[in-house]
Amino acid sequence: MKTEEAVINSKVHHGRNIRRTRMEKNINQDVLSEKVSMSQPTVSRYETMKVIDDEILERFAKALNVPMDYLKTLEEDAPSVVFETNTVNNNADTISTSGSGYVNENNTNYNPVDKISELYERLLKEKDEKYIALERRVQLLEDRINGK
Structure with a gap:
């Protein structure tokens, strides 16, 4: 199966990937058109195309500072x-x-590292609270056994 046929039968849309990346980087079509040496209407037309040649995708990838595979393989509902x-x-x-x-x-x-750190801190706090609660229970059971 050719690459072009694979793209046509998938959720990948090269033009939307270019537009999405451009918008995420807060770049308008005029600025992007200068970076890829095309007119703004040409950039706009490429953003509507489902399949774009690798040579053109490479130009957009360099201008947007992303790997070409990102533009080439990103599915529409990906994060x-x-x-x-x-x-x-x-x-x-x-x-x-x-x-x-x-x-x-x-x-x-x-930042994912901040999120992981936050979750780790929360887990440690919960573990410490459970540990203290278990120590209290053990102490209560020992007191009952010893008749205190």
Whole structure:
């Protein structure tokens, strides 16, 4: 089965993937058209196409700073992902990161590491509370056995 036929029979829509990524990065069609050396109406037309050639997809991927496979394989109902890019500023010897993790279905950014840390802290607190409750029960049972 050809790649084009596979895309036609799937939930993948190259143009919508380009548009979705462009919008997630807050880039308008005019800016993107400059980055890919096309007119704005041409970019708009590509955003409506279900199947786009690899050469053109590669241009959009580079302009949007995402892997080409992301644009080529992302299914329509997949969760949003924000790609982080690291840049080094030689003058100040600092590293800055753009992007802030992932975007959930409510279009709010969150960092998965922060979420995992938050959940871990909550689990530790619950474990400690259960441990204290069990110690109290054991003490009560020992007191009953010893007749106190």
